[in-house]
Each structure stands twice: as C-alpha cells, then as structure tokens.
Amino acid sequence: MMNSMVNALELSNYILKNSDKELSNLELQKILYFIEVAYIKKFDKHLIIDDFEAWQYGPIIRSVYYEYRNYGANSIDKPEDESLSRQLTKEELEVIDSTIIECNSKSYWELVEKSNSFKGGKKEVINKDLIRKEAKGE
DSSP: OOOOOBOHHHHHHHHHHHOSSOOOHHHHHHHHHHHHHHHHHHHSSOOBOSOOEEETTEEEOHHHHHHHGGGTTSOOOOOSOOSGGGTSOHHHHHHHHHHHHHHHTSOHHHHHHHTGGGOOTTOEEOOHHHHHHHHHTO
16 A cells, blocks of 8 residues: 555544544644654654644644634544545554554643653744654654
C-alpha cells in the first residue's frame, strides 16, 4: 500500500472520533504532535503534510487551530466519520491509536510540558527536520 502523508484535518477527525476522552483544541494539537513524533520514531518519515508552528503552549497546526477555535477551551464535537482508517495501513493506525491512548492518560499540562521544546510566541513554522531530530532523540 502506498504511503502518502496525511492532512492534519483528516488526522484530527480520526483522533476526535477515536479518542475516549473529550478533547479541546489545544489537547488535539498536542496529540497531533505526539503522533507525528511517534510515527517518525517507528517509520523514519513524516506523517503530517502540514507544518507545525511554535506557539505559546507548544507546537500548533494553524489550519486545525482555526477549524476548531470557536470551541474555545471546550470539548470539540465528535465527527460522524473519518477517512484515515481507509487510507493507512494497520501498522500505521496502531501507532496512531496507541499515541491517542497514551495522550488521553495524561493531563493537558503534562502534554504541554512534554512538548515544550518548541515553544515561542512568534508562531514561526518549525522545520520538519527539527521535529525529526526530536523524535530520534538527536
């Protein structure tokens, strides 16, 4: 099966649909980031097409932020459907699912703490190579 990178909004839909915990916009952003890191660790390549940016509380994907910002700090409604499970391999979905479960077991502030190597108020794009290095522990 060919592997292509996925759109962050598609991945967000998958996360929201498959998370046992209700997620706020910022929690969703953290999970996106940790999925990207876990995916690089496992497959040595990027999953998400979109760029992360360094915002005040860590890495953010702008398109996802704007998609859900009307929820404020409230939980985002679960989507009816998602398309990712039809695009990715079982092995790829396992990495994503286990990351969602792991993140659901942590508090929001623990997630912020864990992702704070990319913090900044400037909202600059984080180079994909830097995320790769972080994932590889370099």
